[in-house]
Structure formats: structure tokens, C-alpha cells
Amino acid sequence: MEQEIAILFFLLKNALARAFRPQCLSVYLFFLLSACAPVGPDFLKSELASQNQWLESSEQGLEPVPADVSLWWQVFNDPVLNELVESARANNNNLEIAGLRVLESRAQLGIAIGTLYPQSQRINGNATHLSPPDSSGPTSNYWQYGLNFSLGWEVDFWGRFRRGIEASDAAFMGSLAAYDQALLLLTAQVVDTYTVIRATEEQLRISRENITLQKRSYDITEVLYRNGQDSGLDMQQANSLLLSTQSTIPTLESALKQARNALSVLLGQAPGSVNALLARAKDPNIIPLIPTDIAVGFPADMLRRRPDVRQAELQAMAQNALVGLAEADLYPSFSLIGSIGLTAGGPIDDDFDNLFDSDAITYSIGPSFSWPFLSYGRIRNNIRVQDARLQQALINYRETVLQAAREAEDAMAAFNGSTQQSVLLKKTVASSKRSNELAMLRFREGFSDYQRVLDSQQALFSQQQRYVTSQSDKVRNLIALYKALGGGWEDRRGLPMISPQTKETMEQRTNWGELLDGAYSPSDNADKQGGIPRPDW
Template structure:
């Protein structure tokens, strides 16, 4: 297909050239979806309260646990995922620098030659067969940004940089939630181990009593074997809980960037072992709808859309001619006698137009547009999934707290039942089976109570995570050791400095693409 065959296109191109530079492609805009603007959840409202402290960016302070705070600080400084995300921000800054170079002449080339020519032909009188030729020159080519090819590329790289920054914050959100979840999983396992050991101790004493009664002929073997079975069953749960504690400690070590082994933060007894906090509210500083759309992963999805939207303009620029300013200055000389040396200066405009592309350019535009539409769907789904996660976590917290009261009373009743069963057995008013049943019920209720308290904490952490809390860190993007290692290999100028541009603090919104060109 020949674009020259369209008089209307030629007239429009001429008018645009006279009018100045434009930017092809859609201008990216953001607009909230109707449902997200006024989204609210009865569960989130019931499971949260608004006050200033602690802030969402350091929500784990609500637990008032100094060990957890030290572990989070260590993870911020040493976690591999956070370090990689920080380096990706630095990479995106370098990519933005490449795009910014498009504002300047694309071709800036200096060259020089010294050639030796040895000819075996019979030379003319006064001329030798060996000649040196010298030349030097400087060429420059500057494609004018008539169609916004380079400005759209800068726009795309800029959005990609901020998307990398949002992804770094999202890694922090996930890390802090995972750190808190793992830490309280450790405390839960410690508490369950204490309960198992205490119940094993009680059951061992019952087993020893039945053993003496059996040997004295005051009891049958059935009571003995049942007491033994229950005691050994409880005893067998202890190694599994000890193994779970070891695995959880190793997981914490990896999260803070250390090899598996003892952690200094957990080395000394602090009285926090087996302590599972019970907090019935999340502390928020804004309405859930705004917090939801400020989640780093949601912002990253929005910024990825902005980056892809600009690439449509880059692709559309190939449909139109490129106008460049070319220039060259050169000097040439030769050792041949009688040959003049001289300078040459060349300059002027140049026009290039892919008039026969066989649909390649148009299909590339369609490819970029299809990718944008995919990211729009991804963004919309990300917001919906974020709302679901927040509602699920809030409802889970509410129900865990309701169950906590019931299980606490059940545990107290089971403990009282065991006391009564032991008294009745000693007085001879009941058989030993009732004691075994009471012991079994006590262990089960106490364990269920601890697990439910752990679930309540997990749901609270999940609610903070769903609302995008925990994106802050006091650590630089690139730690000092890594910075020194990279600077030994490459001149990074100031790209490794801590001062990184922040994404504009604006009201969150759902992107919408304006397709007017």
C-alpha cells in the first residue's frame, strides 16, 4: 500500500509540518470506576477504626513487640527480594536516561582514517606507486520529534520508572506481612508446644497411676492401655511441633537475609515465647476505598498501563515520515604530489517514509493497543481482587474474634471437667474412662483456642496487607556494600543515590484512555 496515493493524507502531513510537532497516540488519563469510588465493606468497617497511630506504613507497631520490629528492620536491610526490587528501580532510572537521550541528535559520530595505498600499476610521471590518504570528519543527524516518537518514549520510560518504584513498595508490603505472619506462626508453635508438654505431663501422671493400680490388682489392663495410648499420642505431637518451630525459625532467617540458624533477635529469652496477641481492630488513617487504590500493586498496574499507552504513540509515529537534519564536516589529504588538501561541509534536511510496509506498522500499532487493553483488564481485576482480599480478611478477623470467646469458655469448661473427673475417680464414683475423656477434651480445646487466636492475628495482618499497609522502609534502595561493588565495575554517577523521585501523591483513580489523536 502506498501512502503517497492519498491526497488527504499528504495535505494533513503538510499542515502538521507547518503547524509544528504533535504527539500521536492516546493521552493517558485516569478516572475512577463507579464502584470503587464509593466502595465500602461492612466487615472492614467493623474490623477497623480510624486514628493516627500507628500509621499504615508501619502497622506492625500495633502489636508493641520489639522483637518483631527488630526483625522487620533487619529484613528491610538484607532481604533478597527487597534488594532486587531496589536494583530494578535503579535499572528503570537508567532506562529513562536512555529515553531522555532521544531529545538530542541521535547521530553524533567523529571519525578519522589513515590509509596506505600500494599500487602495482605503472605510475604516471612524477607520481609514485605508494600513497597515504588521510581524512577526518564529524557527522551529525537529528530526527525531529514531529510525531512525538521520542516524547512518547520518554513518557513510557517515566511511567515504567514509577511502576518499578511501586513494585519496590509492593515487595515491602508483602515482606512485612510475611514477616509478621511467620513470626506469629513461631509464637503459635511455641504456645502449642507448651500446651502439649503440659498435657503430656498430666497424662503421664494418669498413666503412672493406672500402672500402679493394675500392678496392685485394683484395675484392669484396659484402663492401663487406654491411659498409655493417650499419653503416647500426646507425646508424639511434641517432635512435630519442635520441628515446626525449627522450620519457622529458618524461614525467619531467610526473610532477614541470613542462612538458616539461630537469629540474634531470638537468641535470648525475652518473655515473648508463646505469646499470641489478640487485637480486635485494625488502625486506619483513611477510608478503605482510598487505601485500596493506593496499594502499591494497584498503582504499579496503573503505571504499567500508562507506559504501554505511550508505546502506542511510538508505534503510530512509524506511519508518518521522519524528518531529520543532517550535517557533516570533513577534511581530507593525500601524500600524492600536486593533490590539494581540503575541507568539505555538507548539511540539509532529510525525509524518510516507509511507504510500503505491507501492514507491518499498522499491525504493530494493533499489537501495542491489544497489550494496553490487556493491562486495563489486569488493572480492573487487581482492584476487584484487592477489595475481595480486604473483605475476606476483615470478615475472617471478626469471626475469629467471635470464636475466640467461645473457645476460651470451652477451654475453661474442659479444665473444670478434668478437675471434677479426677475427683470422682479418686472417690470411686466413676471409672477412669471419664478422666481420659476429660484429658482428651482439655488438650483439644486448648489447642483449638491457640490456633484460633493465631488465625485472628493472621487475618489482622492480611487486612493490613490487603489495604496496602507496610510500604515504607528507612533503608536506601541500594545498600552501601552493593553500591561500592557496582561502582567498582561501572560509572553510575548519581543513579545509586538515595534521593529517588516519589510518585505524585494524588487521589487514586482508575485509568481511562483517551483515544482522540
């Protein structure tokens, strides 16, 4: 058998030598090497129009100096929060779906690269036993044998396949930007939800503290009423205020449970799974503390950093390539078609060994072209469709840049406003506490009625709630600012895009080659010097 295979390769070699004679080789090379520049528009990278400075002043601690916001949540110096963010990044389901979309885009890029090589190649073999009719001449049955290799290669004369690779590569890079955006949003969601939990816990603490205070006041009015020293009005008013404050507890407890459940889901866990981790904090009721000085960089840094801006640009780049791909349909396509094979058998001699004789070789090779010149407007209108989509993508990119700038300015304005409000409310709480102490003292000494005590206690509870809300809003506005600045994704190169369990499952189901290990890196397959990219096996 080994001898027969060696003979087969020897015969194929001789046949190819005869097929590619010098007079034919020049024709073949003409088709292979005469590809022109890809038709269609080349993408022109837009310059990002941005201001030199932020509109908001730096009076509230926002410093316009170069900023590293890749790990921005660590400015709160909260170990529990840091652990929650790391757990969410490793286990969040939506983030893993974004990672799988990157793998999908990478495989699509491999398909596009494959179109640049011979699009049709096939090996055929047959062994057929024939029984001819008596009227055909031969009166005995016989065998026919055949072994054939055929190939068809459409030359990328107008850049159709190169435009397809360009579009797929931009789509792949866009999926990476989408993953970065998902990582950015996840990080902000985790920190924001954690802030809501701590603020709600603080609200509960304040409610219980005021219930204790109001209960003492109610007990005093009850004693005075029973001793006949006061009417029942003061006792009923004190009881009404106490019940009103107690009614806030169930609502706050429900909100706290819902926030904890939401945080559990963000971490890819069942509701209630984070309670033990949250309880490990030194002071569970402390809202994350904000540093004194916060570096926010410059507007141009923000636009270069934001993944959604980069994704919008890559979407426009991919659509630009699709315009060229559609335009290539206007022109004829040129191909090289060839086959080489061995044929043996017949009514005279149907010995299988004849298949490997030199006389058994058959081959054909030559160019061909196809030109759908009567498309009745289909091709031209498809180009118009793609061009309209390109213009939409370009305008969407411009809108994304504007929205990014607006979000950053809005977040700064909100942060400055909540900071100023928090300072005032802190003074208000201190004044309300003193007012309540004085009102209670004057009531006990008989210098004022109980209405002053009711008003002061009601005002104290209200101002304390407002102060906690303003503290929470201040932190949440800073979170929105970091999100608007595009922070929280730069360190993703060390993160796996899919979990080890998912990777193992996919490897057992499908041959993924090395894509599961390196799909999160930009493709190095496309030759920057204009060469032919390597097939992605």
C-alpha cells in the first residue's frame, strides 16, 4: 500500500508539472497578482472634538489633573467593597455572555479570513460497477475507478474579501469594546448597589434611634396624663409621631433585602448569598467615605478612554468596509478553476492497479469569470443601503461623543451640588439635635407646651434622613462620574473572559483551538503591511 501511495504522489507531481507549463503559468500569475486596491471608501478616523477644561470648577475636590481611574473603586478604601467587585467580575453572567460574544466575533473573523484562500477544494473518489445493456456493445460487467482533486479560487481582484476581513476585524474589536463597556457598567452597578445597602442600613439605624427617643417622650406624656397633670392630647400626639416613625422600618427593611438580593445576582449568586460578606465590615452602617481630592483628568482623556465611544467608532469602521464589499458586486469576479485526478477501468481492462499508471492521469485548469451585469438595480440599491447605514453609524458616533461629554459634566454638577447640600444638612442635623434637647428641657420645666417637642423631634428625624440621603447621593454621583470618565475596565487583560467551567464545557463540546485562551487580545492575524493574513485553523 505504501508503494502505491508513493507512485500516486509521483504521478501527481508529473501531472502538475505538465499542467503548469511556462506558457500557462504567466496566465495564472496574472490572475493571482493583478488584484487592485479594494473598491469603496477608506475609513477616515474622526478627530474627537473636546474642550480643554471641564465646565465645572474644582472647588468641591475635583482636580483637573491626570487621573488613573482603572481601579477607581479602591479610593473608598473598603476591603468588603473590593472583594465584592472582584467576585462580580469573576462570576457575573451578563459579563460572561459579553465574553462569549467576543469569542463569536473572533470566530467570524476566522471565517472572513478563510474566504481569501481557495474557496472550493474537494477530493472525490469512486468505484463503480457497471452492467451495460446488450445493445451497447460490451457484453460483460466491468468496474470504473476514479480519484480526483478539484479546486476553485476566486481572486480578490476588487478587494471583496479584504473588505470582508476589514469589517469582521472591526466587528471583533467592537465586541472587545462592548465587553469593556459591560465590565465598566458592572463595576459601577456593584459599587452603587453597595452604597444603597449601606445607606439603607444607616437609615434603619437612625429610625430605630429616633423610635427610642420618641418612645421616651411618649412615656413621659403618658405618666403626666395618668397623674392628671396633662390632657390626653399630648399623649396621643406623641403616640402618633412614634407610630409614624415605626412605620418606616418595614419599608426600609424591604428595600434593604431587595438591594442585597440585587447585589447577590450581580455576583452571579443566589439571593441572600452576600449577607455574610456584608456583615464582615468593621462598621456595617458606614456609607463609603469619599477622599478629599479626586483627580478627574481632562475631557480628551475621557473620550479616548470610554469603551462606548470606541465601540461606536468601530461600528462605523465595520460598516464602511461593508460599503466596499457591496460595491465589489458591480464588477466581474475572476476565478481559477482546476482539477487533477486518476481514472481507470472499463470493459476491456478493469484492473484496479491501472489507476496508478501514468496514462490514468487527467487534469483541467483555466480561468473563468462571472459578471451579473443585469441586476435590475439590486446591487446599486444595496450599495445605497450600506451607505445609508454608514452615515447612521457616523452620526451615532458623533452623538455618542456628545452624550459622553454631557454625562461627565452632569455627574460633576451633581457631585458638586450634593457635596454642598451635604455640608449644609450636616449643620442642620446638629442644629436639630440641639433644638430637640432645648425643647425637651423647656417642656420638663414647664416653660413650653409639648407641641415644641413634637416639632423638634419630627424635624430631627426628617433632617437626619435627608442628611443620609445626601451622603448616599454624593457617593452615587461620584460613582456616576467615574463611570462617565470611562474607568473600571483597563485591568481586564488579566481577567478570563469566560469561567473555567464554561471553558471546560466548550472544549469538550467543540474544538476551539487556542481561541479560548487568547480571544481577549486584539487580532494579530491581519498583516499591517498589506500582506495576506494567515488562515485561522
